[in-house]
Amino acid sequence: xxxxxxxxxxxxxxxxxxxxxxxxxxxxxxxxxxxxxxxxxxxxxxxxxxxxxxxxxxxxxxxxxxxxxxxxxxxxxxxxxxxxxxxxxxxxxxxxxxxxxxxxxxxxxxxxxxxxxxxxxxxxxxxxxxxxxxxxxxxxxxxxxxxxxxxxxxxxxxxxxxxxxxxxxxxxxxxxxxxxxxxxxxxxxxxxxxxxxxxxxxxxxxxxxxxxxxxxxxxxxxxxxxxxxxxxxxxxxxxxxxxxxxxxxx
Amino acid sequence: xxxxxxxxxxxxxxxxxxxxxxxxxxxxxxxxxxxxxxxxxxxxxxxxxxxxxxxxxxxxxxxxxxxxxxxxxxxxxxxxxxxxxxxxxxxxxxxxxxxxxxxxxxxxxxxxxxxxxxxxxxxxxxxxxxxxxxxxxxxxxxxxxxxxxxxxxxxxxxxxxxxxxxxxxxxxxxxxxxxxxxxxxxxxxxxxxxxxxxxxxxxxxxxxxxxxxxxxxxxxxxxxxxxxxxxxxxxxxxxxxxxxxxxxxxxxxxxxxxxxxxxxxxxxxxxxxxxxxxxxxxxxxxxxxxxxxxxxxxxxxxxxxxxxxxxxx
Ligand SMILES: Cc1cc2nc3c(=O)[nH]c(=O)nc-3n(C[C@H](O)[C@H](O)[C@H](O)COP(=O)(O)OP(=O)(O)OC[C@H]3O[C@@H](n4cnc5c(N)ncnc54)[C@H](O)[C@@H]3O)c2cc1C
Numbered sequence: 001x002x003x004x005x006x007x008x009x010x011x012x013x014x015x016x017x018x019x020x021x022x023x024x025x026x027x028x029x030x031x032x033x034x035x036x037x038x039x040x041x042x043x044x045x046x047x048x049x050x051x052x053x054x055x056x057x058x059x060x061x062x063x064x065x066x067x068x069x070x071x072x073x074x075x076x077x078x079x080x081x082x083x084x085x086x087x088x089x090x091x092x093x094x095x096x097x098x099x100x101x102x103x104x105x106x107x108x109x110x111x112x113x114x115x116x117x118x119x120x121x122x123x124x125x126x127x128x129x130x131x132x133x134x135x136x137x138x139x140x141x142x143x144x145x146x147x148x149x150x151x152x153x154x155x156x157x158x159x160x161x162x163x164x165x166x167x168x169x170x171x172x173x174x175x176x177x178x179x180x181x182x183x184x185x186x187x188x189x190x191x192x193x194x195x196x197x198x199x200x201x202x203x204x205x206x207x208x209x210x211x212x213x214x215x216x217x218x219x220x221x222x223x224x225x226x227x228x229x230x231x232x233x234x235x236x237x238x239x240x241x242x243x244x245x246x247x248x249x250x
Numbered sequence: 251x252x253x254x255x256x257x258x259x260x261x262x263x264x265x266x267x268x269x270x271x272x273x274x275x276x277x278x279x280x281x282x283x284x285x286x287x288x289x290x291x292x293x294x295x296x297x298x299x300x301x302x303x304x305x306x307x308x309x310x311x312x313x314x315x316x317x318x319x320x321x322x323x324x325x326x327x328x329x330x331x332x333x334x335x336x337x338x339x340x341x342x343x344x345x346x347x348x349x350x351x352x353x354x355x356x357x358x359x360x361x362x363x364x365x366x367x368x369x370x371x372x373x374x375x376x377x378x379x380x381x382x383x384x385x386x387x388x389x390x391x392x393x394x395x396x397x398x399x400x401x402x403x404x405x406x407x408x409x410x411x412x413x414x415x416x417x418x419x420x421x422x423x424x425x426x427x428x429x430x431x432x433x434x435x436x437x438x439x440x441x442x443x444x445x446x447x448x449x450x451x452x453x454x455x456x457x458x459x460x461x462x463x464x465x466x467x468x469x470x471x472x473x474x475x476x477x478x479x480x481x482x483x484x485x486x487x488x489x490x491x492x493x494x495x496x497x498x499x500x501x502x503x504x505x506x507x508x509x510x511x512x513x514x515x516x517x518x519x520x521x522x523x524x525x526x527x528x529x530x531x532x533x534x535x536x537x538x539x540x541x542x543x544x545x546x547x548x549x550x551x552x553x554x555x556x557x558x559x560x561x562x563x
Contacts, residue, residue, distance in 0.1 A: 124364070157347075232548050
């Protein structure tokens with residue numbers, strides 16, 4: 001079984017992004033970047049399938065500028081067999097990304113595709129479902145457990161109010177929730193070794209897919225913030241303040 | 251031009267019902283000033299269709315009655331929507347794990363970019379939505395001819411129940427066949443659903459064990475008629491079930507009263523509760539970030555404050 005994992009390079013989750021003074025976009029010049037946390041879960045799951053003898057190859061793909069080499073090196077250091085950078089200049093939106101990944105899937109013919117369930121920058125969470133749609137593959141979105149059984153992949157999905165388990169006939173697309181696993185730490189020697197590995201590079205023009213954005217960003221702004229209220233000294237004071245609030249019945 | 255709303259069926263201990271968020275979705279759909287159709291995908295949906303027909307401003311309720319949809323899978327729901335999509339220029343739903351599973355598949359099949367968790371709808375297919383865990387708002391304009399979106403329910407008012415829509419039942423498309431539904435685990439709880447609760451009591455990692463989580467927070471929640479919530483740290487540590495995680499990667503809540511107990515207030519958590527009307531935080535660290543979003547902060551040891559609060563109610 002061959003597994004393809006797609007990863008995205010995003011602003012580190014500990015960083016609070018700033019807005020450009022003209023409100024045209026977020027300002028991520030010089031900000032610490034890293035692999036999208038959910039994509040690390042996706043890689044980890046693929047590696048575990050390989051380590052348990054169920055998968056033979058783990059291929060990791062990133063789309064974007066050459067800056068993405070660092071997240072691919074991270075994937076190699078975790079243990080990925082091979083990486084491909086699909087070079088694209090403009091920021092590509094989920095539908096176009098799905099189209100490019102579809103082309104990659106047709107080229108590489110993986111049996112299982114694992115993606116993160118959402119990227120922590122745009123927070124959309126569309127890609128896996130869109131890719132499955134374009135390939136006419138089964139989809140297992142928001143996976144918190146995954147198990148292979150013959151030619152099927154059993155996926156436990158996190159849904160509002162509980163979990164649901166479905167069986168997907170391969171080839172299939174799965175998107176990883178954070179609870180799928182705990183990604184391994186990357187050891188320094190592995191990172192050093194990953195530096196020497198070759199990252200295959202393909203230009204997106206090879207696929208002649210229209211990646212023009214369908215959504216135009218008109219402006220960005222700060223959300224209204226809650227104001228800090230007051231500190232109360234005791235449980236009794238807390239209750240009397242709350243009771244004084246209209247509509248709060250305690 | 252017509253607007254289609256995908257309604258969600260909630261399965262609870264007392265049977266199936268329409269998600270109340272459909273009322274907010276109808277309000278959002280009114281923006282387009284066009285007839286509104288509502289789609290209910292399930293089995294034995296007649297009673298729910300009747301109920302939906304009473305939602306004001308809905309012109310038609312379309313429902314399925316098929317075994318295939320007892321436990322709907324995204325692939326089948328998507329192809330059902332595709333089979334009727336030529337009638338619509340807007341397809342929307344309230345944002346939930348159901349709609350975010352189905353609608354991206356629909357959008358890709360229709361070759362449109364989807365817009366998720368919309369906070370505000372503006373003229374000319376322009377929307378406001380949050381990115382970076384709610385830290386930034388973006389205003390985006392779609393150039394697609396057809397709009398596929400989910401709305402952030404708590405940003406819209408609920409529609410009233412004074413309507414009288416026609417009810418139409420439709421046949422199901424051929425089954426996808428490559429996905430089988432196997433089982434589900436629903437959290438058994440007599441408490442109100444987290445996403446719809448008027449009061450939410452949330453606990454963090456500091457509760458230190460699943461026993462403490464239940465023993466300290468349950469009596470308080472019971473007295474308040476509240477739903478329980480948790481931080482990701484509490485869920486990951488096994489103190490609370492996954493489906494009550496509040497935040498960027500969990501559920502977004504907007505109750506009248508949110509009580510955060512031993513919660514530090516990470517941005518990812520705040521994303522899930524910042525629309526609450528009143529926030530109370532109980533934390534022993536006076537500098538915990540949660541106090542910056544709390545109307546009332548109590549600096550105290552939760553192991554003392556919570557029993558005292560419960561006893562005082
Ligand atoms: C991609 C990503 C997504 C995430 N999504 C979510 C999400 O959806 N929801 C979420 O909640 N988190 C999420 N997180 C995790 C988030 O960053 C925080 O780690 C988490 O919210 C912290 O949980 P906590 O407040 O329980 O724990 P901590 O941050 O450890 O805080 C514990 C708090 O308890 C207080 N405390 C300790 N003992 C006591 C006591 N006896 N009495 C009173 N107070 C006490 C401490 O002062 C501290 O403030 C996400 C993280 C990532 C990277």
